[in-house]
Amino acid sequence: MSAAAQIGDLSFVHQGAGLPALDHVSLMVPAGESTALLGPSGAGKTTLLALLDGRLRGWRGRVSVLGAPLDPDHPPxxxxxxxxxxxFQEFALVERSSVxxxxxxxxxxxxxxxxxxxxSPLPRDLEVARAALADCGIADLAERRVDSLSGGQRQRVAIARCLAQEPRLILADEPVSNLDPARAAEILTLLTGAARARGATVLFSSHQPDLARRFADRIVGMRDGRIAFDVAVGDLSDVATADLYRETTALPAIGLRAVT
Amino acid sequence: MRSRGFGGFAAGALVAGAVLWSFATTDVDLSRLLSAGPRIADFLGRMVPPDPTVMNEIVKGSAETLRIAILGSLGAVLLSVPLGILASETMVSPALYRPVRTLLAFIRAIPLILVAMLMVGAVGLGPLPGIIAIAFHATGMLAKFYAEAIDGVSRAPIAALESAGAAPLAQLRYAIWPQMAPVVARDTIFRFELNLRESLILGIVGAGGIGFYIQTYVRSFQYEKAASVTLAVIAMVIAIEGINVALRRRFA
Structure with a gap:
């Protein structure tokens, strides 16, 4: 099994933060599959995804994405x-521009x-963009301005933009956390389906175990910047999932008491 | 609340003192004050009927005022683009944008008519000092607006384009400019409208435009002609206001 991303002993501390956002993380993301990063808020999921996208500097460890090593000091x-x-979770679209x-x-x-x-775009660029729009079911919205769309439609536009890149690896940060359950399932069906059709790898984060189970081949549990488990979807136990979301332990509780 | 009561008393005493001081030291004798009303009525009476033979001067003066406003606004835009970038929190360091913002506030604090008088002294009579004065004065506001337009740009779409591999110029064209353009257009039109309105009176200090004729006719006691020009200025201000309201509706 080849790897879309290979992470070895990766640690990262956000500027000004005391605790590490990622704490000695080692992980292999298998190519061509769909992997879910599952965990509560603050587990380090967003940090890990941004780092794999080449947007963070100053981390320690070994990271290679699509076979090329990332440099902790320079952007890719x-x-x-x-x-x-x-x-992106918040879509990150240009609101006043058309779909x-x-x-x-x-x-x-x-x-x-x-x-x-x-x-101006070449015919090939337009062709790829139109195909991405069609795959996301929004071909009829092409001329609409983004600020006139609903949340679900916006996330479809964001996914279409991502597909237009013709990516080999798709990273998705809480892509459905702003949507209602029906919309969320639609969007994840779309995302994982389009990726499979293109032979692309998907790594998406979620805080909802049921969505992770339904749409991922593999589930990686994260908590406090560490990998809690890394299993095929069939091997995920309810105990392990519950443990991921257990009450936070001593350290923050003491901090909370000190504040109140 | 004792201290607050004292504060209120102190403020009242200060205001009363200022009013008494103004009365005592300004040479306003009561008979002159009482006769001011009739005199103003008499003055206005001499303006009636407005003399329509100055139509040529009105057209000529208005055209010059319009040219001063257009060229002054152009100058302000050219100055405001670099200064707006230098006054932006997101583009430069605090060591740079803080002094630039202070400079802009300083420029805004100087009344236009004062700048115009200084420019007349510096470069002589005519439209040129008016253009320079408008460009300088308007930059204080426009550069601040441009800086706010830059700082109001959402970072997320820029990060998304960078993540997709878009070069900086492409990020500027497709993520930054589409967010800024409507704000910049709205602010520039708003400032142009102010420039046009303010340049109507620049001629009074010799800086060109229709105001020159008001000053000339009043000083040479041709009040009927002064009245015509004044009415024309009022009509133009109302027209500008109307256009402005219509434009604002479009950008809302």
Whole structure:
């Protein structure tokens, strides 16, 4: 089994924070599968995903994504970035631009800088963008402005933008936490389905065990910046899941008492 | 609440003192004050009927005022782009944007008419001192607005484009500019409207435009002509206000 991402002894402390957000994490994300990062808020899921996307500096450990090692001190090369797609929790769309323009923005990394800044999209860029819109079921919204859309529609646009990048690895940070359960299931069906059709790997985070069970092949439990378990979906026990969400232990409780 | 009661008393005494001081030291004798009403009525009476033969001067003066407002606004935009970037919290360090913001506040604090008088002294009569004065004065506000437009840009879409591999120029065009453009357009139009309105009176200090004729006619006792020009200015202010209301509705 080949790895889409390989992480060895990774630690990271956010600037000004005392406790590490990631504490000696080792993990292998298998290529071509769908992996869920499950855990409560503050477990380090968002940090791990941003780090894999090449957005964090100053970590320690060994990380390679799609076979290329990440440098803790320098951002990854621009050329390598379209291969890794990212779906943001808050969508991160340009509100006043059209749906099609937002999806075409996903193509910018595949164009020469000059064409990206000054030129118009090539027929191939438009073709990929239209296909992504169709796959996300929003072809009819192409000309609408994003600020006129609902939350579920916005997340479809964000996923279409990610697919337009033609990524080999899709990282999704709590992609459905802002949506109602029916909408959430639709979006995850769409995301994992589109990725499978393209042979892309998915790593998504969630704090909802039922969604992780339903849409992932593999589930990685995280708590306090550490990996609690890393199992195939069939092997996930209710005990392990419950333990992930148990009451926080001594340290924060003492802190809380000191404050009140 | 004892201290507050004292504070209220002190403030009242201060205001009373200021009013008494103004009365005592300004040479306003009662008979002159009482005759001011009739005199103003008499003055206004001499303005009637407005003399319509100054239509040429009105058109010429208005055109010059419009040119001063346009060129002054252009100057303000050109100055405000770099200064707006330098006054932005998100683009430069506090060591730079704090002094730049103080400078802009200082510029805003100087009345336009004072700047215009100084410029007339510096470069002579005519529209040029008016253009320079408008450009300088308007930059104090416009650069601050531009800085706020830059700082109001949401970072998330920029991060998303960077994550997708978009080069900085592409980020500027597709994530930053679409967010800024409507704000910049609205603020620039708003400032142009103020510039047009304020440049109507610049001629009074010799800095060009229609105000020049008001000053000339009043000083040469041609009140009927002064009345026509004044009415024209009032009509233009109302027209500008109307256009402004219509534009604001579009940007709302």
């Amino acid at each position: 090369s621009r050329a390598s970035r379209p291969d890794i797609g990212f779906v 099609l323009r937002n999806v075409l923005n996903g193509r910018l990394g595949r164009m020469s800088p000059l064409r990206a800044a000054l030129g």
